[in-house]
Amino acid sequence: MIDRATKPALNKMFRFQWEKAQNSYVLLYPEGMIQLNGPAGEILALVDGERTVDLIIGELQEKFPDAGELDSDVLEFMQEANTQGWISL
C-alpha cells in the first residue's frame, strides 16, 4: 500500500519532458526514451519530490473533473512506476 503522505520523486536516472515531435511526455535516460501515454504523462508531470501522493491525486481530479474517481488508477500507476525504477516512493 502506498502511503498517501509520501512525496514521490523522479529517479535520478530519468529526465521527464514534453516532446513536441512525439506530441507526448517522455522519459529520457542514457541512450533511450520511454514514450508515455496521456494519463502517465499527466501524473508524472506532478511528481516532483515535493507534492504528496494525496496532493497529486487532488490536482489531477481538479484538472480532469469528468474523469471520475482517479485514486486507484493513480496509485496503481505509481506502484508500477516504482517497480520500473522511474520514481521512488
Next chain:
Amino acid sequence: MIDAMSASPCNGSPSQPNLGGSTPKAHGQPLWLLAELTYKCPLQCPYCSNPLDFSDFGGELTTQQWLDLFQQGRELGAVQLGFSGGEPLVRQDLIELIGGAHEMGYYTNLITSGVGLNERKMAEFHKAGLDHIQVSFQASDESVNNMLAGSKKAFEQKLKMAREVKAQGYPMVLNFVTHRHNIDRIDRIIELCVELEADYVELATCQYYGWAFENVEQLLPTRAQLEHAEAVTNQYRKKLAAEGNPIKLIFVTPDYYEERPKGCMNGWGQVFLTVTPDGKALPCHSARMLPIEFPNVKEMSLQQIWDQSPGFNYFRGDDWMKEPCRSCDEKDKDFGGCHCQAYMLTGDMHNADPVCGKSPHHDKIVTARNRAEEVVNRPDEFVYRNERNSRVFAKG
C-alpha cells in the same frame, strides 16, 4: 542500450509500398543523432568501428556548423544526442556543444574512453547540462588487460573516472567490449561493475565492422566461450537481484552465432542519423564503407537529407531486396539484416546478411565459427588502429 529506443514509435513501416520516383519512402524520425566530433583518438583499439581510411578525411565541422546541425535535428524530432569520435574530448569546444545541445532540449550522452577526462571537466560538463557519460572499458586497451591480469595499477585512471562519474550524480553505464581474449573473465568484469555501482552494464562482443573485421580471427570467441560467459552472466543476474541490487546487465551475443541477422538499426534511415567529423550524414556509423553516395550537411539541410536524399532512401522499403529476402516472410522483422555485413562478406550489399541461415553465403559465417575453434591466440597479430595503419588501408 540502443535497443531501448525501440520503445519509441517508428512511424514508418519499412514494408510499405514504394511510392515511386524520388518521392520519399515511409520512414520515422531521426530520434537518435550521433555526432562523431573527431576521428582523433589517443587509443588504438583493434576493434574500432571507425573507417579504415580515417586518416584521409580532413576538415572537421566547426562549432557553429555542429550547433546548427543539432538545431535542425531537434526540429526533425531528434531527442538523444551522442557525442562520440574518435575521442570527443579532443574537441576543444566540447563544452560549448554540450551547452548548446542541452538548451535545445536534447538528452546528451558523452561516449568516451575516459582518457583526457578529469574531475574539473566532468563538473563543468555537468553544469553545461551533460546528462550522461559512458565510460567504455575497451577491453583490449592495455589498462584493462592489466586489470584482467590482476594488476590494478595501470587501470587506476579509468577506475577513478568511473567513480567520479557516479560521485557527480551522473547515471553510470559501463560498456565492456568482450572478445576471445577476455570473455572468460567476465566474472571479474561484472564484479568490477558492481563495485563501481554501475546502473547499466553492456557486455557486448564486438561487431565485426571496420577495424574489427580485419581482426576477426583474433576476436571471435568460440561457441563454448560464449555459452560459458552467458551462463556466468545469468548466475550473477540472479544473485544480484536476490541481493536487491538494481544493476542491469545487458549481454549481447555476436550475430556470428545466430541463425537470423539483427534488424539493421531498427531499419535503415528509420531512427538513427550519424554525422561524421567532416559532415557526412549516414544512416549508421558503418555505412560509409558502402558504395552509396551519402550527402554532406555542409551542402544540404538535414531535413532534405533525411527525407529525400537517395542515400537515406536506398534501403528503405523492400524494393531493393533480392532472394531469399524478397519472398521471405520474416523480412519485416530484420529487413534483410545488415547491408554492411552483406557487402563485406559477399561483395554485394543487396544480398541477405550472410548471418541468416537462408543466405546462400551462410557458409562464410560457419567457416569463421569453425576457425574460432582452431585459432591460436596471438594478440600480437592485431592490426592496431593508428594513423600508420590507416594510411596503408587508404592507399590499398
